Amino acid sequence: MQLFDTLRRYKMLLDIKKVLDMSSGFHKLWHISTGVELGIFDNLVKTPMGSQEYAAVYDMDIELINAWMEIGASYGLLKKRGEVYSNTAFTETYLCTHSKHCFANFPWGITSMHSKLFEKLPELMRKREKYQISPELALKVAQGTRFLDNWALDVLLTLPVHEENCKVMDIGCGQGYYLIELAKRNQSLTGIGVELQESLCEEVNRRIKAEGLQDRLSVLYGNAKEINLGENYNICLINNMLYYLEKKDAMDLLKRAKKALKPNGVIAVQQPILTGNVDVGFVHWVILIFGGMGLLPRADLINLLKHEGFDQVTTKKIEPTGQWLYFIGKMKQ
Ligand SMILES: C[S@@+](CC[C@H](N)C(=O)[O-])C[C@H]1O[C@@H](n2cnc3c(N)ncnc32)[C@H](O)[C@@H]1O
Structure with missing residues (x-):
């Protein structure tokens, strides 16, 4: 009940589609941020490859890389041809460091900010308070x-x-x-x-x-x-x-x-x-x-x-x- 009160207070129940968009945007953002942190978008510019080959070349866990690539393709972040993954126009433009339009730091910055928000969320919900932004977060x-x-x-x-x-x-x-x-x-x-x-x-x-x-x-x-x-x-x-x-x-x-x-x-x-x-x-x-x-x-x-x-x-x-x-x-x- 408290959760619904809080959601209502933050006007999140007014439009269920917005709530779904937010949740989906959230997942997508975490996915993008992991890819940015691991350099996957940059690496795929050099050579498009399958998840097995990628895990071998970059010494990573095959199952996790496979899952990341599959989900990345389902989000439209990667193209999959046969077993080979490559960047889309969006990821090549915005998430690869060679691009002059690269904003890869933006999703990463927002994602790390989210973890701080999540840490505070139960306390905020209990006290019915809004989040007090710190100077570091403001920057x-x-x-x-x-x-x-x-x-x-x-x-x-x-x-x-x-x-x-x-x-x-x-x-x-x-x-x-x-x-x-x-x-x-x-x-x-x-x-x-x-x-x-x-x-x-x-x-x-x-x-x-x-x-x-x-x-x-x-x-x-x-x-x-x-x-x-x-x-x-x-x-x-x-x-x-x-x-x-x-x-x-x-x-x-x-x-x-x-x-x-x-x-x-x-x-x-x-x-x-x-x-x-x-x-x-x-x-x-x-x-x-x-x-x-x-x-x-x-x-x-x-x-x-x-x-x-x-x-x-x-x-x-x-x-x-x-x-x-x-x-x-x-x-x-
Ligand atoms: C997302 S930032 C955008 C900063 C800048 N306008 C830009 O586009 O680069 C929003 C800024 O608005 C400031 N801000 C938010 N609420 C404000 C308020 N009530 N009065 C003055 N500044 C406010 C925040 O501190 C923050 O620096």
Whole structure:
């Protein structure tokens, strides 16, 4: 009964398909992480091979390798022709270290984070408390989306970030990557970041100083739910952060962001969307444990932005699988 109460509290029983997606995403992630740790994807780039040959060449347990490869093929992570396994386009692009799009550290980082969450889960469930994130974990979470940086920046550069005296606010700025990169590209751009983790704020302010941008950028330590956001911004960024808030807080933040923007200002919300695809299911699960509303389907996030006064909302794909999107909102003139 307690388990069901907890699941209900974390809104996990609202949609049974989401629960199944999460569970499946979880298993897939553990599988990917083991393959990354053992170097299986990298090794198969060199020579596709059968599990027996693989176990002999790399001195591994034949039964375990055989099981891993079979399950890997059933998840669509490997191709199987006869008895020979090789990478798919997905694993070759994202999980092999030779690829410039490799994000193999991301699933591995998230998986190790999961073990910490699992250790705490019974205690949290007993005490009905949300997970309190540590500074180390906060850094890992903020680092988790680094693989998106170049693609996401390409999208941001299509917004009016080059305008004279452009003023940018980045809510939940994490490591401050976007503020710094935008300020390097526009010498008159100024920006403020807001970040809940003190250790991250210190790190970003150090980086800002190291880049000589301290006259134009700064990061405020505080909770976006309460902090005064200021006014007259041209751009408001909320990158991979809105889903950590409960829905009513997310709506309130959007309302305050709208007030802080100039009338022709733009909001850009970066986040993965829940599709039938299980790949981001695990992200959703982690967020729910942290206590936020989790990932919304595309149409729901568009409606949320429209409800808070961003009348025109468009979406832009960030990375090739189409799971991470920018939701770009503008106000009616
Ligand atoms: C997944 S990270 C993304 C960081 C950065 N925006 C990026 O995309 O690289 C989410 C960040 O939001 C911050 N955050 C979460 N809730 C927040 C809140 N209520 N107020 C301010 N920052 C918050 C977290 O500390 C974390 O650094």
